[in-house]
Structure formats: structure tokens, C-alpha cells
Amino acid sequence: MNLRCLKRFKLSKFRLNFQRNYASEIQQNTRPYKLHKLKEPPSAKSTLKKEEALTYYRQMQVIRRVEAASSALYQAKLIRGFCHLYSGQEAVAVGMKAALRPDDKAITSYRSHGWTYLFGATPLEILAEQTGKKTGCQRGKGGSMHTYCKNFYGGNGIVGAQVPLGTGISFALKYMGSDAVCITLYGDGAADQGQIFESFNMACLWKLPAIFVCENNGYSMGTAVHRHAGNPNFYTRGDCLPGLWMDGMDLMTVKEATKYAMKYCKEHGPILIEAATYRYFGHSLSDPGTSYRTREEVAEVRNKRDPITNFKNIIVDGGLVTEDEIKKIDDDVKTEVDKATEQSKTDPDVGVDELVADIYSNNLEPFIRGVTPFQPLQHKRIGKAINLK
Ligand SMILES: Cc1ncc(C[n+]2csc(CCOP(=O)(O)OP(=O)(O)O)c2C)c(N)n1
Ligand SMILES: [Mg+2]
Structure with missing residues (x-):
């Protein structure tokens, strides 16, 4: 590229950047949809x-x-x-x-x-x-x-x-x-x-x-x-x-x-x-x-x-x-x-202490039934396993 071309290239790049920074919103065409038992497609x-x-x-x-x-x-x-x-x-x-x-x-x-x-x-x-x-x-x-x-x-x-x-x-x-x-x-x-x-x-x-x-x-x-x-x-x-x-x-x-x-x-x-x-x-x-x-x-x-x-x-x-x-x-x-x-x-x-914790949100029985018949495990409420923030 000779010097003149280079200058022109830089200028057009500058213009493009200038234009590029300008838009605060753009319109984009959506890609074609296919419809089944629908009359109108979503917005184009x-x-x-x-x-x-x-x-x-x-x-x-x-x-x-x-x-x-x-x-x-x-x-x-x-x-x-x-x-x-x-x-x-x-x-x-x-x-x-x-x-x-x-x-x-x-x-x-x-x-x-x-x-x-x-x-x-x-x-x-x-x-x-x-x-x-x-x-x-x-x-x-x-x-x-x-x-x-x-x-x-x-x-x-x-x-x-x-x-x-x-x-x-x-x-x-x-x-x-x-x-x-x-x-x-x-x-x-x-x-x-x-x-x-x-x-x-x-x-x-x-x-x-x-x-x-x-x-x-x-x-x-x-x-x-x-x-x-x-x-x-x-x-x-x-x-x-x-x-x-x-x-x-x-x-x-x-x-x-x-x-x-x-x-x-x-x-x-x-x-x-x-x-x-x-x-x-x-x-x-x-x-x-x-x-x-x-x-x-x-x-x-x-x-x-x-x-x-x-x-x-x-x-x-x-x-x-x-x-x-x-x-x-x-x-x-x-x-x-x-x-x-x-x-x-x-x-x-x-921890292992959490193994049987938080199984029920509202536990109605103190022990977890049917896991170890000789040593029933106590249900614990440690914390919310689902963060509802
Ligand atoms: C009822 C049942 N059958 C088989 C499996 C084993 N299995 C796990 S994912 C999967 C394929 C599911 O493919 P797809 O529905 O296309 O979902 P992708 O993994 O591609 O997201 C199979 C057969 C399973 N987890 N549950
Ligand atoms: Mg798949």
C-alpha cells in the first residue's frame, strides 16, 4: 500500500469508527421463521x-x-x-x-x-x-x-x-x-x-x-x-x-x-x-x-x-x-x-452432617425414615438449599 492509499485507509477507518460510536440503538432483521398452524410470523x-x-x-x-x-x-x-x-x-x-x-x-x-x-x-x-x-x-x-x-x-x-x-x-x-x-x-x-x-x-x-x-x-x-x-x-x-x-x-x-x-x-x-x-x-x-x-x-x-x-x-x-x-x-x-x-x-x-439436612422444607418427623433401621438419622435444617434472593 503506498502512502496515499494508507492515509485514505486510515481516514476511512476513522470515519467508520466515528460512525460506529454514534448509534445508541440499531434495527436488526430477524432470520426467517417457519410456522405451523400459526397465521402471522414474529416480527421481521x-x-x-x-x-x-x-x-x-x-x-x-x-x-x-x-x-x-x-x-x-x-x-x-x-x-x-x-x-x-x-x-x-x-x-x-x-x-x-x-x-x-x-x-x-x-x-x-x-x-x-x-x-x-x-x-x-x-x-x-x-x-x-x-x-x-x-x-x-x-x-x-x-x-x-x-x-x-x-x-x-x-x-x-x-x-x-x-x-x-x-x-x-x-x-x-x-x-x-x-x-x-x-x-x-x-x-x-x-x-x-x-x-x-x-x-x-x-x-x-x-x-x-x-x-x-x-x-x-x-x-x-x-x-x-x-x-x-x-x-x-x-x-x-x-x-x-x-x-x-x-x-x-x-x-x-x-x-x-x-x-x-x-x-x-x-x-x-x-x-x-x-x-x-x-x-x-x-x-x-x-x-x-x-x-x-x-x-x-x-x-x-x-x-x-x-x-x-x-x-x-x-x-x-x-x-x-x-x-x-x-x-x-x-x-x-x-x-x-x-x-x-x-x-x-x-x-x-x-460436611457429612449435611447428608440428611434440608430434605424437607417443613419436617414433620424428627428422623429420616427407612435409611438405617438401627440408627435412624435425624433430620436437620441447615440452610436454604435453594437461594430465593
Ligand atoms: C429416561 C431417560 N432415558 C435415557 C437417559 C440417558 N440420556 C441422558 S441424555 C440422553 C439424550 C437426550 O438427548 P436430547 O434430548 O437431544 O438432549 P441433549 O442432550 O442433546 O441436550 C439420554 C438418552 C436418561 N437420562 N433418562
Ligand atoms: Mg439433542
């Missing part, structure tokens, strides 16, 4: 304010870093048992939560860390829960698959079992005259279970404020969708439920779909959303995730469809957020999660 445009952009970007980065930290702690054998990571699926949780109001509820499967964070748990509480420490969100007694906080009902290990539970939460909301809705998430592998259809039926019958979300990440453990689903269009499988397909890798597409679904289910009853997404890690951390898919496939999604890179490009290219602001968030999140990771190694373990 979504407005994004600067503060929202910074928040959503940060939330997605925290989720990804907490999962990377969970993976490292698992490799170091400081997390034992099952551990399922959400990396790649962040835009579904952050986009949906962005549309919810403070009293709305959610329930999901064992892939729950990201949702727990969005409903109020800190990175330390999520990591320390997995390392079995007292500072964990359930005082270390739930572990990776059983994380909860106010308005978030877990963290459920049995495939599909959260769907009737979520339907029950929606029923309770209607019964108590609440304006809130409940989002019930399940995977493509869970979608063939009988209890899902029983739940749909009850929700339809009683017009419950229920948003069912099938997170189609392409695989049920090591089985690809085309090998396990007779009908792979999960958004069409609700029988009496209308369905909506959305690109779950695009945060604003997810947010607009959620706003639409909330309005729909308050007016007409339940709705089913399929979120097309992808997971980067194996099914759980004991699965390398490479025997049933190629490394190239994973690399291609990371390069072309990654939800965080996609969102970053939109907000930087749209002039809403600068590269420096992105870097600052990245650095802050790294510092916060690194600190939480170290603390999750050294905080005190849960």
Missing part, C-alpha cells in the same frame, strides 16, 4: 439498544467461559459424575431470557448451567456447586445436573421428565391467577417420549400459559436426529399445539420469537417452539463427541454459525458497540470466571 425486525447489546454479549460470554471452566475442572477430576455443557447453545437461553419478565419461570434438562446463571446464580455458585462446595447454589448437594434458583426449576436428569413438571408450573400459574408464563425446554432426543405428548394434551385442554421449547442441537447423545426422529420437524409435532421454528443461533431472532410466544400463550394457550442449535462439546464430558460426527462439522459450525461471533459482528458492524468495549467485556469476564474457578477449588466442602 428487532430493535437493539446499546445497553442491551452489552448485557447480552456479556451473558453469552459468561456462559461460555463457565462451561470452559467446568470442562477444565472435570478434566482435573475436581468435578465428578455427569456434566453436560451448553457451549454453542447460548443464544437460545440469553435470547429467551431477554424477553421474559421478572416473574416468568423456566425449567430445563440437565444442560442447565447457563439458565441457572441467567436466573441469578453467580459463576462461583455454579462452579462451586459442581465441585461440591458449600458456596454452590445448592450448597454443593445438587451437582451439575441439579441447579436451581428463584423462578428456575432446574436442572433435571431424567430425559423429558421436566416437561410434565413445567406443564404443572404453567397450571399453577393459571390456577393462581398469575400473569406469568413458564418456558419448558427439552432436547430433540426427548421429543419422542410419551410424557411429552401427554403434557401437550393437558396444556392444550386447559389453555395453559406454557411455552414448550425443543432445543434441537442435532444429536441425542451419539444419535443424529435423522436416525432417531420419524418426523424431524419438531415444531410440527405438538398435534393441537401451534408451532414455530426459529434459528436458535441468532439471539434477536430468539428474542422476537419469545415475545411473540408469550403474547400468543396468554391469549390462546400453549405454543411449541423448535430452536435450531448446536452443541460444541460431546453429550457429556465423558463423551469426546467425535465418533458420531466429524471434527470438520464442529469446526464449520464454530466458524460459520457461532452465536457469540454472530452477535458480536452485528453489534460492532452496526456501530452500536466498539471493538474496545468488546475486549473490555472479554477481559472482565475472563477475570471473573478465573477467580470463581480458583475459589471453587478451595472453598469448604459440604
